[in-house]
Amino acid sequence: MTSDEDQKQSGGWVSYRPEIKILDCTIRDGGLMNNHRFADETVRAVYAACVGAGVDYMEVGYKASKDIFPVAEHGPWKYSDEEDIRRIVGDNDTSLKLSVMADAEKTDYEKDILPADQSVLDLIRVATYIHQVPTALEMIQDAHEKGYEVGCNIMALSTVPEPELEEALALLVQSPIKALYIVDSFGNLYSEQVSYYQDLYTRFAEPKGITIGMHAHNNLQLAYSNTIQAIINGANMLDATMAGLGRGAGNCYLELLIGFLHNPKYHLRPVLECVHEHIEPMRDELAWGYDLPYMVTGLLNRHPRAAMRFKENGGGDILEFYDRVLEGE
Amino acid sequence: MTSDEDQKQSGGWVSYRPEIKILDCTIRDGGLMNNHRFADETVRAVYAACVGAGVDYMEVGYKASKDIFPVAEHGPWKYSDEEDIRRIVGDNDTSLKLSVMADAEKTDYEKDILPADQSVLDLIRVATYIHQVPTALEMIQDAHEKGYEVGCNIMALSTVPEPELEEALALLVQSPIKALYIVDSFGNLYSEQVSYYQDLYTRFAEPKGITIGMHAHNNLQLAYSNTIQAIINGANMLDATMAGLGRGAGNCYLELLIGFLHNPKYHLRPVLECVHEHIEPMRDELAWGYDLPYMVTGLLNRHPRAAMRFKENGGGDILEFYDRVLEGE
Numbered sequence: 001m002t003s004d005e006d007q008k009q010s011g012g013w014v015s016y017r018p019e020i021k022i023l024d025c026t027i028r029d030g031g032l033m034n035n036h037r038f039a040d041e042t043v044r045a046v047y048a049a050c051v052g053a054g055v056d057y058m059e060v061g062y063k064a065s066k067d068i069f070p071v072a073e074h075g076p077w078k079y080s081d082e083e084d085i086r087r088i089v090g091d092n093d094t095s096l097k098l099s100v101m102a103d104a105e106k107t108d109y110e111k112d113i114l115p116a117d118q119s120v121l122d123l124i125r126v127a128t129y130i131h132q133v134p135t136a137l138e139m140i141q142d143a144h145e146k147g148y149e150v151g152c153n154i155m156a157l158s159t160v161p162e163p164e165l166e167e168a169l170a171l172l173v174q175s176p177i178k179a180l181y182i183v184d185s186f187g188n189l190y191s192e193q194v195s196y197y198q199d200l201y202t203r204f205a206e207p208k209g210i211t212i213g214m215h216a217h218n219n220l221q222l223a224y225s226n227t228i229q230a231i232i233n234g235a236n237m238l239d240a241t242m243a244g245l246g247r248g249a250g251n252c253y254l255e256l257l258i259g260f261l262h263n264p265k266y267h268l269r270p271v272l273e274c275v276h277e278h279i280e281p282m283r284d285e286l287a288w289g290y291d292l293p294y295m296v297t298g299l300l301n302r303h304p305r306a307a308m309r310f311k312e313n314g315g316g317d318i319l320e321f322y323d324r325v326l327e328g329e
Numbered sequence: 330m331t332s333d334e335d336q337k338q339s340g341g342w343v344s345y346r347p348e349i350k351i352l353d354c355t356i357r358d359g360g361l362m363n364n365h366r367f368a369d370e371t372v373r374a375v376y377a378a379c380v381g382a383g384v385d386y387m388e389v390g391y392k393a394s395k396d397i398f399p400v401a402e403h404g405p406w407k408y409s410d411e412e413d414i415r416r417i418v419g420d421n422d423t424s425l426k427l428s429v430m431a432d433a434e435k436t437d438y439e440k441d442i443l444p445a446d447q448s449v450l451d452l453i454r455v456a457t458y459i460h461q462v463p464t465a466l467e468m469i470q471d472a473h474e475k476g477y478e479v480g481c482n483i484m485a486l487s488t489v490p491e492p493e494l495e496e497a498l499a500l501l502v503q504s505p506i507k508a509l510y511i512v513d514s515f516g517n518l519y520s521e522q523v524s525y526y527q528d529l530y531t532r533f534a535e536p537k538g539i540t541i542g543m544h545a546h547n548n549l550q551l552a553y554s555n556t557i558q559a560i561i562n563g564a565n566m567l568d569a570t571m572a573g574l575g576r577g578a579g580n581c582y583l584e585l586l587i588g589f590l591h592n593p594k595y596h597l598r599p600v601l602e603c604v605h606e607h608i609e610p611m612r613d614e615l616a617w618g619y620d621l622p623y624m625v626t627g628l629l630n631r632h633p634r635a636a637m638r639f640k641e642n643g644g645g646d647i648l649e650f651y652d653r654v655l656e657g658e
Contacts, residue, residue, distance in 0.1 A: 013521070013522070067482065085529075092592050174438060190554070190557055190589070191520070191554065191557060191558065191561075192342070192561065195340070218550075220553070220585055220588070220589075221547075221550055221553050221585060222552075222553065222554050223643065224549070224551065225519070225520065225551050225553075225554030225555075226554075227521055228520060229520065232520075232521065253550065255621070255624065256549055256550060256624065259549070259624070259628045268651075269648055269651070271564075272621060272625075272647050272648060272651060273647065273648055275621060275647075276621060276647040280621075286637070291582070292601065292604060292605060292609075293587065295588070296601075299588045303624070305535060317407070318601050318602065318605040319598055319602055319603075320595075322598070
């Protein structure tokens with residue numbers, strides 16, 4: 001790429017690229033650290049900060065099946081029932097769009113996702129592991145026919161064999177998705193790897209007018225920088241969370257991302273305030289964010305669950321943990 | 330750059346580039362958070378971990394003037410007297426080289442830096458602000474004539490007007506330095522800016538056979554990723570610290586960097602162990618690492634001292650702090 005093209009694609013150091021949209025998934029991804037049990041006051045504060053900051057989308061939670069996941073055992077943002085969302089946002093008379101994540105095989109999407117004209121939601125994001133793509137395609141079609149914008153997140157990218165990935169991409173770009181996400185579930189990728197996969201995704205998505213999205217994890221402290229790399233490469237849908245709140249090592253920090261983008265529609269102050277007053281105070285209890293155990297799982301390209309278990313059990317010998325993860329725990 | 334050149338320069342995803350050297354500056358940069366007062370046990374543990382990890386250089390501290398900085402008010406690593414270093418390392422009968430940092434105008438280098446054959450030190454790193462370059466050049470010549478390897482760090486790069494920077498580079502590459510460092514003192518740069526400055530440094534340094542070094546700060550969580558970017562661009566001297574311990578938001582994490590490089594001479598386990606047993610236990614007291622106040626100074630391209638003061642005074646209203654820094658506190 002020439003530096004002229006670089007400049008054009010990234011929007012320069014002072015100007016901005018108006019196509020870029022931010023999706024805040026603080027409550028959705030953060031819910032994985034407290035079983036989706038946030039105080040209404042917290043969800044309301046995040047919503048108000050997203051509106052104030054000019055964020056484009058806020059993802060409020062999952063649409064999990066109540067048959068698979070008993071309601072007594074989880075907080076409301078596991079299911080994101082219409083009445084729970086409306087308790088926070090009313091009719092959402094703002095420019096902020098709302099989304100939920102629907103995991104393939106874990107969602108009763110036929111009944112739990114209402115027709116769009118009966119819902120305050122705007123975007124359905126279908127999350128799928130590589131072996132679930134046919135199910136994801138049916139969910140995408142369903143959400144599209146109900147009137148939603150639809151996105152698709154292929155999870156755990158860093159573990160998918162490339163021929164399977166290419167086949168999945170070829171199928172998914174035939175579907176009515178608006179955005180296709182690079183999802184570094186294990187926080188394993190670095191910049192050159194992001195660029196490599198993004199080239200691949202773009203080859204399939206661009207001819208269909210599908211936007212590339214980026215959802216990063218911070219196991220190697222690269223969530224924000226990989227999001228910048230994705231921007232440089234042309235991604236226009238960016239996931240971030242306040243203070244990086246999210247599973248394990250967490251996500252790209254929304255306050256860093258807004259500080260980086262120069263679009264005057266984004267405002268940093270509401271996010272700084274919300275992080276300071278509502279998010280950071282939860283850190284001791286929720287225990288997200290970069291640390292050695294999450295670094296080890298990221299480095300070794302493993303799901304963070306081993307680190308979460310290690311930490312829940314009070315930590316201990318980090319070398320013994322390293323060896324266990326290396327051997328496939 | 331073509332992707333073939335990329336591959337060659339970065340050493341690929343699986344192979345490695347043998348020219349790359351790591352300098353651990355945990356005690357030196359970390360000393361800025363505790364006035365250079367580390368327990369001997371800690372310094373010994375860092376030294377042992379560096380030896381065990383195959384790190385190339387360990388920077389033990391500063392060579393500060395005792396006239397300017399009274400001995401009663403600072404710990405030993407402010408001065409790095411020969412007998413203090415030898416108390417930790419003996420005659421350093423290892424492959425690890427040792428360095429100190431000497432700040433221009435703050436060092437009685439004529440008398441405090443011994444001839445190399447009387448010292449256990451191998452490398453003198455001269456740190457200079459842009460207006461001190463003539464002094465730095467004299468210090469470089471002195472250290473060179475005494476028999477040391479010499480490096481030079483131009484501090485606070487992100488605030489230097491480019492004509493001054495070019496003039497400084499033209500002068501410094503005439504001196505007998507082995508390495509010229511890109512120093513992002515305020516943690517303000519992102520990848521494209523690192524590449525921009527590195528192109529400039531390389532244009533001056535390469536014809537003289539001078540290596541480019543990278544010293545990053547983590548205010549925007551980019552210390553490690555910017556170090557990766559510098560590697561991709563050809564830097565071969567890399568600063569890092571255990572758990573990122575260093576002034577303010579800290580530095581590039583040594584454990585991340587060793588996890589990234591594939592040179593079999595580097596070993597992660599001694600670093601993991603040292604971080605877990607010796608470094609992380611100091612975090613509450615020393616309070617280094619990314620947080621909102623350091624993010625604000627990094628974003629606004631300011632020295633972290635305002636954030637350090639804000640934190641020492643117990644924190645408070647982050648928006649009021651943001652406004653104060655914006656207005657030049």
